[in-house]
Amino acid sequence: MHTRTVAALTLTACEGTDTASSKPSSVQSANDQPLAAGNAPTTDDKKAATLPGMIGKSVQSAQDQAQAGGFYNLNSHDVLGRGRMQAFDRNCKVCSQTSTPGEHPTDTKVDFATVKLEETCPARDEGAAPRAAGSTMPDFTSKSVKVARQALDSSTSITVVP
Structure with a gap:
């Protein structure tokens, strides 16, 4: 006779009901001094990075490389204008891209115009919005x-x- 052991795991939140004592009362800098008004981080600071050229790569490789460079606002569309969904990014290739390769803020939208691997890229993008x-x-x-x-x-x- 075989015996089977089943273990159960329960996760609980790390934060208790007494939040007043567990949370800091103000934002602190690395040296434990409150941030001065002029030194506070701003949302206007945009990190820039180099976006490589992705033409000819599989959509999956292009997405991986863009994300490795810090670009996460990624989109792709069917360049032939058929409105096909890309169920498998590895089965499609990039025909063109916007934004162009080069230095951009990392929050820049990157759109890949794609076809299936066995298809030929058209001369014109028929699938833009x-x-x-x-x-x-x-x-x-x-x-x-x-x-x-x-x-x-x-x-x-x-x-x-x-």
Whole structure:
């Protein structure tokens, strides 16, 4: 007969109900002196870093490299304009990127225009954010229904014909 032992683990918060004695009453600097008004950290300080060129890399590698450089505001889109979701970043490659390679604040948005690995990058980005429909109907030839819905007002009904 086999015996099986099961262990249970319970986690509790580190903070008790008496928070007045467990929290500092003011912000302290490294040498335990209160920060002077002119020395307080500001949110305007933006760290800058070098964003490398990612064209030709897998989306996963591009994201990893951007994050290693301190860039976390990352996005990607289907450059062919089909509105496809990228379920597996390793199966897609970067055709172009915005912001351009070079020195940028690390909170800069980085957008990768992508295709599947076996596809060829087009000469033009067809998948940038859909333009809102104006007084004339946009040309949705070879576009997905998803792309058409994104470009049209939400009250517009769409009928798909084969």
